[in-house]
Amino acid sequence: MTTKNLFHRAGHLCIVLLLMLAGSCKQSEVVVAEAQKDISGDWRISKAVRNGIDITTLADFSQFRIHFTADNKYSLENPLPFVVSKDGSYSLDDPAYPFRLTFTPTGDSAVSTTFNYPVVNGARTIVFSFSPGCSSNTYLYTLQRVQP
């Protein structure tokens, strides 16, 4: 890569803020290509929150596993209240921006859920928000990949 090329790319990455006369702000961003997300593997619950209260230490969440395969299957082990309760297939609406995940339990209709995919302590985590019982009760599970 030449020096000229580097400058050219840096220019593209500039974020330009235009302060409008009316007092509003307009922001234009340069889209940076994301790496493809790969959620395949075993995941366990590292944090469980119910209605805003951390309940991780109040029950045994350590045995729950969800296994995502590279060919879009998932399976549950030692189930707990979750988005789905039966094994099946999954799909990410856009592998590059996988913030919506669709579970299709075998023999059941699909359940679509949004999730976050933040990096915590250098490792990817998946944060699911869902209401498996009463809609007034919301749960937030943070899943961590189980190191093989």
Add this chain to the structure above:
Amino acid sequence: MLLLAVLAIAGCVFLDGVDQPASVKAGEDFTIVMHNRLDVADGGRSNERLIIAFLAPKSWAAAAHTSVTFTTTTYGNGKMVPVPATVLANTGLNWPAALKTRFGMGGNYMVDDLEWVVFWTEQTYNVPQGVKDKIDVTIVTTAGPENTQFKTGYFLGTSSEGLSDLFGTNNVYKSLFKDCFQVTDGEGDLIDFCNPQIAAVTPGQATDNDMLTISFDPDVVSTALSTVGSIYLCAKAYTSDGQVLDACASTAATQLLAYTGNKSAITLWPRGFFHVADGQTLTKIEYYFTDATGSIKVGYGNTASPFVYTFKCQ
């Protein structure tokens, strides 16, 4: 002699009785009548206000949802208004706090969720010695939306005497407490102030596919488990198709863990805890707290009846 006579001035009030319904429907207005007497036997008073108070769940916001009127035999009729929070009783506390300190909450439990609602006459009155009057106070208030039961309580006093005990506790103010009063046909499981809340379940509304936290509070009332270290849940679950699922062994899976304060609690997923089959749903659970041997059982209100939790959503 003169000094004694001045000291002996007292405006005596008597709370002869209170008419109230035994129960009321949630969200509806209901009427309470306090039958009072004033007997100024040994000295007059000026700039006097009559003060009444009643107990209510804080969730009712009763001070804002109550109208109080009174009739007298010689002083005409009038209305009463909430005593401003800045007005102190002679104990140095404002009236609701002073009444809570003096009388408590009349044998109710979860006292922090109840309050004394205090009204006084809008006008001040001069009541010379020898005045005898009958004063009926009519309280129209609105029951809150929740299913509730609590023991009602009433207070009668005057602004001049406050909670003075100079003449003995029975002269210048009166209190009266009644049995459990019920608010029915409302929202949610019963909020029970009448019985000690040894157990509490969070969330208040849930299905069998939620995580339930069932807690045991050893400080509410002394029970056979008060000195027991390890406490277990002994529970039965009822399915919508008429099956009863039992989970009553003292194991690691049924043991309560440390919770807030001195409380212990078990957090469980009912479908997993009771091994509910696919296609079955739970309608309610009944439970006790037990020791490791299962020989000690503590139930609802520290009785032999189980606690009940009904699954439902709003």
